[in-house]
Amino acid sequence: MGDLELLLPGEADLLVRGLRSFQLREMGSEGWNQQHENLEKLNMQAILDATASQGEPIQELLVTHGKIPTLVEELIAVEMWKQKVFPVLCRLEDFKPQNTFPIYMVIHHEASIINLLETVFFHKEVCESAEDTILDLVDYCHRKLTLLVAQSGHGGPSEEEESQYSTPMQELQKQAELMEFEIALKALSVLRYITDCVDSLSLSTLSRMLSTHNLPCLLVELLEHSPWSRRERGKLQQFESGHWQTVVPSEQQKLSKLDGQVWIALYNLLLSPEARARYCLTSFAKGQLLKLRAFLTDTLLDQLPNLADLQGFLAHLALVEAQSPKKDLVLEQMPEIWERLERENRGKWQAIAKHQLRHVFSPSEQELRLQARRWAETYRLDVLEAVAPERPRCAYCSAEASKRCSRCQNEWYCCRECQVKHWEKHGKACVLAAQGDRAK
Numbered sequence: 001m002g003d004l005e006l007l008l009p010g011e012a013d014l015l016v017r018g019l020r021s022f023q024l025r026e027m028g029s030e031g032w033n034q035q036h037e038n039l040e041k042l043n044m045q046a047i048l049d050a051t052a053s054q055g056e057p058i059q060e061l062l063v064t065h066g067k068i069p070t071l072v073e074e075l076i077a078v079e080m081w082k083q084k085v086f087p088v089l090c091r092l093e094d095f096k097p098q099n100t101f102p103i104y105m106v107i108h109h110e111a112s113i114i115n116l117l118e119t120v121f122f123h124k125e126v127c128e129s130a131e132d133t134i135l136d137l138v139d140y141c142h143r144k145l146t147l148l149v150a151q152s153g154h155g156g157p158s159e160e161e162e163s164q165y166s167t168p169m170q171e172l173q174k175q176a177e178l179m180e181f182e183i184a185l186k187a188l189s190v191l192r193y194i195t196d197c198v199d200s201l202s203l204s205t206l207s208r209m210l211s212t213h214n215l216p217c218l219l220v221e222l223l224e225h226s227p228w229s230r231r232e233r234g235k236l237q238q239f240e241s242g243h244w245q246t247v248v249p250s251e252q253q254k255l256s257k258l259d260g261q262v263w264i265a266l267y268n269l270l271l272s273p274e275a276r277a278r279y280c281l282t283s284f285a286k287g288q289l290l291k292l293r294a295f296l297t298d299t300l301l302d303q304l305p306n307l308a309d310l311q312g313f314l315a316h317l318a319l320v321e322a323q324s325p326k327k328d329l330v331l332e333q334m335p336e337i338w339e340r341l342e343r344e345n346r347g348k349w350q351a352i353a354k355h356q357l358r359h360v361f362s363p364s365e366q367e368l369r370l371q372a373r374r375w376a377e378t379y380r381l382d383v384l385e386a387v388a389p390e391r392p393r394c395a396y397c398s399a400e401a402s403k404r405c406s407r408c409q410n411e412w413y414c415c416r417e418c419q420v421k422h423w424e425k426h427g428k429a430c431v432l433a434a435q436g437d438r439a440k
Helices: 009-017 030-052 057-064 068-091 101-120 124-129 133-150 168-195 203-212 215-225 257-271 273-278 283-294 298-303 307-317 337-345 349-359 365-378 381-387 416-438
Strands: 229-232 235-240 243-246
Touching (some): 009 030, 009 057, 030 365, 057 124, 068 101, 068 133, 101 365, 133 168, 133 215, 133 337, 203 215, 203 273, 257 273, 257 307, 283 307, 298 307
Antiparallel strands (some): 235 243
16 A cells, blocks of 8 residues: 555455445445445545555455445445435425534535445456446446536536525535536446456446447547536636536636547547447438547647557448448346345335435434544545545635645645635534544
């Protein structure tokens, strides 16, 4: 491991061995919270390992102990909770949370898992260790990317909009919306890493990617809409490292990381021998793929020279006849996690919401302080600073920040004026965190 360690090797092994699946009604419970904290520690250690480039034991442990399928199931379970239970919970008459922190932890769980998967799926053996759940993960990524295309043009709120969310629940819903956008971008990276293994994927997985979901055409739509780019007050902005950044004119021709992920995924799906043999180039697919020619400029080819092969493929595609749709008579394996969870919980969404309202999302002040203390221990500041890809940003205006809240040590500001303006939102969380710290 690197010089900075959050977990000792024995601790990491213990946490990975203990990973398990939870029922939807257990989300937010004490045992679930403990696993969420453990996942955050594994997440941060995996990023430290990858940054240090000295071997990646978290990835190795997840493969050795067969825990990638567990992570995929937990990912899909919390996705279902957010779609099926959370809206019902918000509509309950007696749902008036004094503090939204416990609910935020459940919503954040999906982001934690997809972030860990993005870090470890860089290694091909992780993709192989997913076993049958790779089908479920492909479906998950397809759902997220479809949502991303549908929401193109409003990937995140403008600075004026961000200041309009005043009540705790409005703030929570806006945080959940932005988090959903970030999760979809992480899913794009995971999908790209899956396509790196396209020649070793099962026939069922290839069929799911190429025939059922037609991922090449979906990726073309992503390139067309580029939801991670926007114009704000006449300036080009790109979403990177968790926030929107203004791109200076001299950098605007530079390929962004997310555009790069789409191009690499397209390259893998269209030029891999296994995929090419199974992808039916119908007239619709041909029309969509030929749109790529407009994007393949000399500037792009200078940055990704391998795309010259894709350019040659498209030149050939323009000259050949489109294929008729075909259906291979193959006994296909189907993803089962979403369907199984839905079958097990059908008709129980309101009962789950009421149970969680009574037993999970109505904690006492003492329980909140204890949870705040545990999170302060989980998110060690030295580790967070090492994991962060760049300087922290002001919690109020998003400018580069150098000053930290002296009471809770959690929020950053660029100046005293921004800290004062942000106090109305930050105050309650700050006091709670400080009390939890003193309770150690």
